[in-house]
Amino acid sequence: MARHQIQVKINGTDHKAEVESRLLLVHLLRETLSMTGTHIGCDTTHCGACTVLLDGVPVKSCTVLAVQADGREVKTVEGLEQDGKLHAIQEGFWQEHGLQCGFCTPGMMITSSALLASNPDPSEAEIRKAISGNLCRCTGYVNIIKSVQYAAAKLRPEAG
Amino acid sequence: MEPKTSAAICGMGHSMKRKEDPRFIRGQGRYVDDIKLPGMLHMDIVRSPYAHAKILAIHTEKALAIPGVLAVITGETLKAYKLHWMPTLMSDTQMVLPVEKVMYQAQEVAAVIATDRYAAADGVEAVEVDYEPLPVVVDPFKALEPGAPVLRTDKEGKNDNHIWHWETGDRAATERAFAEADVTVKQDIYIPRIHVASIETCGCVADFNKTDTHLTVYMTTQAPHAIRTVIALVAGHVGLSEEKIRVISPDLGGGFGGKVPVYPGYVIAVAASVVIGKPVKWVEDRMENLQADSFARDYHMTAELAAKKDGTMTALRIKTLADHGYADAAANPSKFPAGLFSICTGSYDIKTAFTEMDAAYTNKPPGGVAYRCSFRVTEAVHAIERMTDVLAQELKMDPAELRFKNFIPADKFPYKSALGWEYDSGNYKAALEKALDKIGYAELRKEQAEKRAKGELMGIGICTFTEIVGAGPSKDFDILGIKMFDSAEIRVHPTGKAIARFGTKSQGQGHETTYAQIVAEELGIPAAHIQVEEGDTDTAPYGLGTYASRSTPTAGAAGAVAARKIRDKAKKIAAYLLEVSEDDLEWEPGKFSVKGAPQKSKTIQELAFAAYTNHPPGMEAGLEAVDYYDPPNLTFPFGSYVCVVDIDRGTGAVKVRRFLAIDDCGNIINPMIVDGQIHGGLSMGLAPALFEEISYDESGNISGGSFMDYLVPTAMETPNWETDKTVTPSPHHPLGAKGVGESATVGAPPAIVNAVVDALSHLGVRHIEIPMTPERVWNILKEKGVAE
Numbered sequence: 001m002a003r004h005q006i007q008v009k010i011n012g013t014d015h016k017a018e019v020e021s022r023l024l025l026v027h028l029l030r031e032t033l034s035m036t037g038t039h040i041g042c043d044t045t046h047c048g049a050c051t052v053l054l055d056g057v058p059v060k061s062c063t064v065l066a067v068q069a070d071g072r073e074v075k076t077v078e079g080l081e082q083d084g085k086l087h088a089i090q091e092g093f094w095q096e097h098g099l100q101c102g103f104c105t106p107g108m109m110i111t112s113s114a115l116l117a118s119n120p121d122p123s124e125a126e127i128r129k130a131i132s133g134n135l136c137r138c139t140g141y142v143n144i145i146k147s148v149q150y151a152a153a154k155l156r157p158e159a160g
Numbered sequence: 161m162e163p164k165t166s167a168a169i170c171g172m173g174h175s176m177k178r179k180e181d182p183r184f185i186r187g188q189g190r191y192v193d194d195i196k197l198p199g200m201l202h203m204d205i206v207r208s209p210y211a212h213a214k215i216l217a218i219h220t221e222k223a224l225a226i227p228g229v230l231a232v233i234t235g236e237t238l239k240a241y242k243l244h245w246m247p248t249l250m251s252d253t254q255m256v257l258p259v260e261k262v263m264y265q266a267q268e269v270a271a272v273i274a275t276d277r278y279a280a281a282d283g284v285e286a287v288e289v290d291y292e293p294l295p296v297v298v299d300p301f302k303a304l305e306p307g308a309p310v311l312r313t314d315k316e317g318k319n320d321n322h323i324w325h326w327e328t329g330d331r332a333a334t335e336r337a338f339a340e341a342d343v344t345v346k347q348d349i350y351i352p353r354i355h356v357a358s359i360e361t362c363g364c365v366a367d368f369n370k371t372d373t374h375l376t377v378y379m380t381t382q383a384p385h386a387i388r389t390v391i392a393l394v395a396g397h398v399g400l401s402e403e404k405i406r407v408i409s410p411d412l413g414g415g416f417g418g419k420v421p422v423y424p425g426y427v428i429a430v431a432a433s434v435v436i437g438k439p440v441k442w443v444e445d446r447m448e449n450l451q452a453d454s455f456a457r458d459y460h461m462t463a464e465l466a467a468k469k470d471g472t473m474t475a476l477r478i479k480t481l482a483d484h485g486y487a488d489a490a491a492n493p494s495k496f497p498a499g500l501f502s503i504c505t506g507s508y509d510i511k512t513a514f515t516e517m518d519a520a521y522t523n524k525p526p527g528g529v530a531y532r533c534s535f536r537v538t539e540a541v542h543a544i545e546r547m548t549d550v551l552a553q554e555l556k557m558d559p560a561e562l563r564f565k566n567f568i569p570a571d572k573f574p575y576k577s578a579l580g581w582e583y584d585s586g587n588y589k590a591a592l593e594k595a596l597d598k599i600g601y602a603e604l605r606k607e608q609a610e611k612r613a614k615g616e617l618m619g620i621g622i623c624t625f626t627e628i629v630g631a632g633p634s635k636d637f638d639i640l641g642i643k644m645f646d647s648a649e650i651r652v653h654p655t656g657k658a659i660a661r662f663g664t665k666s667q668g669q670g671h672e673t674t675y676a677q678i679v680a681e682e683l684g685i686p687a688a689h690i691q692v693e694e695g696d697t698d699t700a701p702y703g704l705g706t707y708a709s710r711s712t713p714t715a716g717a718a719g720a721v722a723a724r725k726i727r728d729k730a731k732k733i734a735a736y737l738l739e740v741s742e743d744d745l746e747w748e749p750g751k752f753s754v755k756g757a758p759q760k761s762k763t764i765q766e767l768a769f770a771a772y773t774n775h776p777p778g779m780e781a782g783l784e785a786v787d788y789y790d791p792p793n794l795t796f797p798f799g800s801y802v803c804v805v806d807i808d809r810g811t812g813a814v815k816v817r818r819f820l821a822i823d824d825c826g827n828i829i830n831p832m833i834v835d836g837q838i839h840g841g842l843s844m845g846l847a848p849a850l851f852e853e854i855s856y857d858e859s860g861n862i863s864g865g866s867f868m869d870y871l872v873p874t875a876m877e878t879p880n881w882e883t884d885k886t887v888t889p890s891p892h893h894p895l896g897a898k899g900v901g902e903s904a905t906v907g908a909p910p911a912i913v914n915a916v917v918d919a920l921s922h923l924g925v926r927h928i929e930i931p932m933t934p935e936r937v938w939n940i941l942k943e944k945g946v947a948e
Contacts, residue, residue, distance in 0.1 A: 022278070031277075036194035037187020039413070041359040042446035046867035049359055077187035090185040094177060097836045101668030102184030103191065103359045103413025128875040135867075137359050137414050138668045140839030141875040 006070040010035070011079030019066045025059075026050045028066035029076060037077040037106050041135070048134030051107035052076045058114045060133075077106035080113065088151040089113045098147030100138030108134045112148045120156055122148070161827060161887060164681065165749040170688065171681030172895065175832035179692070180672045189411040192363045195378050197439040200365065201230065203429050204280035205448065206270040206287045208262040211523040211860020212297070212311070215258060216290035218270055223286040228279030231436070232287060233271040233428060235259035241398050243431055245314075246422065249639060250497060252323070253314075254487040254526050256424045256431075261294065263311060263486035264525050265860050266451035268424045273432050273440060296860040297321065300460065300483040300520040311486055311521045321521040323488050326498045329514035329579050337475030337512045341466035345550045347927050351457040351539050353483075353524075353854040354847075355450050355864075356531050357872055358667070360413020362453060363443030364426050366433035373399060375434070376406045379426060382419045382665055383705025384409040386639060388697045390422060391430065393640075398434065409695035415667030416844070417530035420491040420707050421454045451865040454491070455524070455854060456531030458483040459539045465547040471557050473510045473566045476578075478543055480517040482528075488519060489526035491707070492535045493637045493644060499535025502579040503628040506544035507588045507798060508566040513578040523860045532844045532905040534629040534708040541625045545910035546927065549621075553921055559914065560596060563624050564589060574891070581628060583796045584898075587824070587888045592624050594886060595800035595822040604804060612922060615946070617807035618817075619919025622800070623911035629899035630713025630795040639704060643790065646714035647701035648722045650679060651784040654772040656765030657689040660722075663703010664715040665695045669837065669901055671711060674829045675719055678895065681829075682723030683730075684750025684764050701786060709797075709899025712829065713890075718789035720894040725785035730767040736776040737762055795890045795898035799823040801911040807919050809948040812938025814850060814916055820882040821907070825900035826890045835883055838904045842881045845908020847873050853931050920944070 001020045008015050010033070017032055029035045029052070040062055041049035050061045053075035080087040089109045092098065099105040108131060115122055115130040122130065127148045128141070136144060165171030183189055220232040235257035238244040245253050257268055272283030295309045302308055303321040312318050338344055364379040381387050384407040392402035412419060429442040444453070459480050466475040482498070484490065492499045498517045505513050531538070548566075552559040567588040568575050575583040596602075604620050611618045634643035647663040660679050664671065672692040680687040694700055703715060727747070734752040735742045738760055745752045753761035762770075771783035804818040821838055828834050851871035854864035864870040889896030909930060916932050917925055923944040928936065941947035 020278070027277075030193075034196065035187075036191075037189075039191070039360070040193065041361070041413075042867045044446065044867050047359055047446070047872075081186060086185070093185050094181045097178070097832050099181060099184055100670065100836060100840060101358070101360070101412060101414045102180070102189045105184050106187045109185070124880075132874040132876045135359060135872050135874060137357065137416070137844070137872065138840045139836060140841075140843035140881055141878045142839050142881050143836060145875070 004067050006067055008069045009073045011075055021067060023066040024062055025064040025066050025069050026061035029061065035076060035078055039103055039106060041103065046135065048107045048111065049104050051110045051134060053110060053114060056114065056117070058111045077110060080109060087113065088154040089116065091154065092147035092150035096143050096146040096150050098139065098144045104134060104136045108136060108144060112151065115148070116152055116155055121152060165684065169680050169684055169686050169749055171677055171749060172827065172829050174677065174830065176673055176677060176687055176830055178670050178673045179676060180670065191360055191411050191413055192365060192378050192380050193443045195365050195410070197365060197367055200439040200441055201273050201275060201436065202277040202280045203432060203440050203442040204272050204277065204284045205268050205425060206272065206284050206289065207448070207452065208265060208267045208269050210262060210291050210293055211265045212263060212294040213291040214261045214294060216292055219288040222288065223272055223283040226279060226282050226286060228275040229272060229283040230275065231273040232283065233257065233273065233432060238431060241431065243395065243427065246394055246427060248487055248489040250488040250490050250492065252488040254489055256427045264523050265862055266448065266525070271428045271432065273436065296523045298522055298856050298858055298860055300481050300522050303520045303522050311523065323484060323519035323521060324497050325516070325518050327516035328502050330512060331514045333512050334475050334477050334514035338464065338466045338477065341474055342469040343554060344464060344466045345547065345554050346462065346464045347547060347550050349461045349463055349543055349546055349927070350929050351459045351542055352930065353455045353458040354531055354852045355455055355854055355870065356416035356418035357450065357870065358414030358416055358418055361444045361446060361449040362419060362423060364429050365439055365441045366430040367439040368433040368437060370437040374404045374406070375400055375430065376408065377430060378408045378410055380412055380419050381407065381409045382415045382667060382707050384665060384695055384697050385663055385702045386642060386704055387422065389642065407697045409665045412667040416532040417456065417491065417707055418453055419667065420529055421489060423453060447866045450854065450870055451862050452525050454489060454527035454529040456528050457539060458528060461539065461543050463543045463547045465551050467551055471555055471562050471565045473508050475512040476505055476510050476544065477513070478504055478515040482517055482519040483522050483524065484519050484528065485524035485526040486521055487526035491529045493631055494639055495636060496535060500628045501536040501540045503537055503581060503626065504540035504544050505577050505579055506541065507568060507624050507626045509568045510578055515579070524856060530707065532841060533902045534627060537627055538906045538909070541906045542910050545623045545625060546913060549914045549917065550926055553926055559622050560592065560601065563592060563622065582793060583626065584793055584890050584892055585888045586626065586796060586798050587886065588624055588798060591798065591800040591822050591824055591886045594884065595802050595820055598884060599802045599818065599820045601802065617809060617919045619805045619915040619917070621803040621911045621913065621915025621918055623907050623914060624800045625907040626796055626798045627903050627906055628794050628796055629709035629902065630791055631708055631710055632794055633792060634790045642704065644704050645788050645790045646703040646710065646718055647786065647788045648715055648718035649701045649786045650722045650726060652726060652768045654769050656685060656768040658685055659691045659693065660719060661693045661700040662715045662719065663701050664706040664711045666706060669706065669711065670833045674833060675716065677829050678716055678719045679723050682720055683727060709901045712897050713791055713795045713893060713899050714789055716897060717791060717894050718787040721789055722785040722787035725787065726783055729783060730764060732779065733767045733770050733775055734762045737770060792892045795826065795893060797823070797825040797898040797900060797903050799903055799907050801907045803911040803915040805912070805915040805919060807916065807937060809941060809946060812934040812941055814932055814937060816846065816879045816912065818882065819879050821904055822884050822886060823900065823903055824886045824888050825903065826888060826893065826898040827896035829897060834900055837901045838883050839881050841902055841904025842908050843873060843878050844905045846878060846912065849909040849912040849930050849932060851931050
């Protein structure tokens with residue numbers, strides 16, 4: 001199988017790797033680079049546990065090839081915290097009990113952070129729609145929605 | 161209940177933020193698939209496309225020629241070690257890998273071991289298997305007909321597909337009560353096969369060290385200690401000895417009962433590691449998880465209820481056929497083949513009852529496990545709560561009124577049920593009154609009447625369930641002979657901080673927080689200073705694990721009792737230091753002081769330090785305790801749920817407009833976590849009521865075998881759950897607490913079905929099977945002439 005040299009900026013750091021054509025982005029992250037915060041929960045792009053941002057857009061990294069990320073920027077859960085300070089979405093999930101087993105949480109937070117980047121004041125319906133590609137089996141979503149609302153309030157400029 | 165401890169101590173009743181969250185929100189959880197060991201190999205599994213077929217040959221040459229593929233393990237490989245079959249928890253047997261025939265679609269046929277997961281998957285594609293298809297038995301009723309193909313030909317002398325018959329109650333008295341009844345109702349109810357579908361699938365890393373013959377297994381298991389013993393019992397003959405087996409259950413991405421069984425994949429990975437001497441990782445994908453792991457439910461019930469004209473229930477009778485697939489691999493306590501189904505008299509004072517059940521083999525995966533419920537309690541609750549509404553409809557009574565009439569009165573607890581359980585405590589009337597008041601029941605009925613007049617379909621459903629959780633008293637409950645106690649071990653360090661280890665294993669329930677709060681409650685050491693650990697058999701005390709809402713009733717109780725043992729010793733040290741008798745001391749959270757002289761006191765931290773530096777002569781140093789807690793009874797949490805639905809006449813879609821859950825789980829350790837457990841449980845009750853089902857065509861082909869068509873609810877379908885509580889403490893639990901993790905999964909489905917039937921009752925609809933998909937509902941609307 002053909003191999004390719006790729007360079008991907010992940011959470012602000014450039015990574016070079018030689019990969020098979022078929023290597024999935026999620027396996028580049030988890031296996032090649034040992035960044036295991038991004039999880040795998042299905043094989044049909046339904047559960048969203050593997051969601052990462054590719055050039056700022058949420059994608060399911062189990063259905064993106066590593067070579068497709070060549071020359072692009074990826075953000076994973078490991079990149080949410082900056083300079084020892086939690087991202088508002090991380091704080092929201094902790095404060096509002098937005099997680100239980102924690103397995104869907106990285107993907108759920110990444111998707112939510114993308115929502116807030118484009119829509120700082122989403123309605124409940126908008127939050128539900130945004131996270132509808134991320135399955136959670138533990139929380140019943142109610143506290144996840146509260147977590148996103150917490151983060152939204154915290155991130156809005158008037159909140160300081 | 162107001163907390164007894166300060167916010168700084170954070171004992172029971174405080175909504176403490178979870179101690180486990182800082183690692184999860186940073187992506188620093190450690191799940192099985194995150195574990196990478198030096199030299200680790202990967203395993204992938206070849207699965208059967210047929211539901212029933214003879215294996216003629218397995219060709220491995222092409223697979224072995226693929227770079228990176230090291231070995232292909234077949235049933236013949238394992239047969240050489242007598243590991244091709246294994247026992248189930250229910251004293252049946254199931255294949256690890258087949259040598260003669262496959263019994264269900266997606267059954268394990270061979271395993272490929274390779275240097276990475278891509279090579280292992282290539283190897284699976286390259287293994288060629290020759291099959292000769294055999295007649296398939298899918299319907300359990302047909303399985304029991306004379307002349308049906310006998311599936312378990314491995315069992316000598318077995319000439320049918322019947323597994324067992326179980327019955328309980330008074331058959332003759334029940335027959336008499338039915339003969340004498342003013343009114344009887346009868347209904348067939350099917351609870352289909354469903355799957356827990358935790359977002360993390362199952363898997364393990366087996367690491368056998370050939371030099372010191374130690375086996376370490378990192379495994380997605382809810383019961384690591386029991387698994388260690390099972391490995392020792394099943395594989396003792398190949399040299400695995402219990403003192404050299406370490407099972408580690410790391411962070412689990414949900415369990416819900418699906419991570420209780422031993423699946424063939426685990427055993428093959430262990431065998432491969434033992435033979436090769438290198439770590440072997442196996443993690444199933446989602447389709448394997450849905451298609452081959454243990455299912456839940458699959459009960460075909462016929463329920464009958466007898467009553468007087470005024471609605472007083474007099475007798476209950478339920479006959480059930482349980483479809484177990486090709487092996488009875490249910491995860492029940494050993495003496496309970498039908499689990500705790502005999503809770504089926506529910507919250508009602510029914511004097512006479514009889515229930516019987518038969519189990520059948522079919523060409524489906526073995527099971528069944530719970531789906532977030534204490535052993536078979538969901539099936540029992542569905543039956544009684546549906547039948548209560550069927551009876552109400554027959555009598556033209558309001559379903560709430562009928563329930564009030566039949567509730568076990570609050571002053572009759574402890575209550576002995578007709579099928580032999582002693583309910584510890586309850587106040588069902590108070591819970592239903594609160595629910596009806598809070599949701600505005602009378603106004604909803606008015607609204608429904610107005611809507612009906614306009615041709616709109618709106619329904620209100622009630623469920624007033626009683627659960628039975630916390631197995632269990634060792635006189636009745638064991639798994640393979642091991643009594644179902646659970647344990648805690650607490651060590652207080654010289655600086656007054658502590659470590660507490662438990663025999664259970666959290667899968668998201670938040671034990672690191674709630675157990676710390678229990679110890680904080682009893683010792684006054686801040687919960688923030690108590691490190692909780694579970695899941696490592698080398699360090700934690702032996703316990704039976706977390707399922708069936710048993711952690712708080714068993715291990716949580718053990719934590720309280722162990723902490724009290726420590727407090728008793730601390731009191732002796734305090735008496736010594738303060739030079740008074742123990743009787744002169746009084747306790748408030750965190751310190752002992754002298755009665756009448758509160759300025760003379762010693763904090764728990766001072767007493768901990770003294771336990772290592774200045775303890776009384778003749779006393780052992782240190783401050784630690786262990787407790788193996790054998791509960792005197794189960795706990796019986798309960799609740800009153802009200803669901804409001806609107807039905808779209810054009811599509812048949814059911815919309816849950818409101819859902820109010822009043823739960824009573826006794827005294828609460830962490831209100832925030834309890835609320836979260838109920839939210840999750842409600843969602844896992846909504847799922848089978850409206851969306852989820854695993855079914856099979858007549859050839860045994862699965863439908864519902866991937867997330868393409870197994871519909872786990874998203875945020876779009878899940879309503880905004882409304883929750884509240886009543887508090888009726890358990891009289892026998894040291895903290896007055898009851899289990900709570902599963903109440904809502906048990907209580908929600910009948911509330912939703914009752915609401916949908918209620919919306920259609922004026923059209924003569926009396927029952928609807930689950931899942932109530934738009935297609936199923938629309939067909940009823942069409943039949944009744946109201947579809948748009």
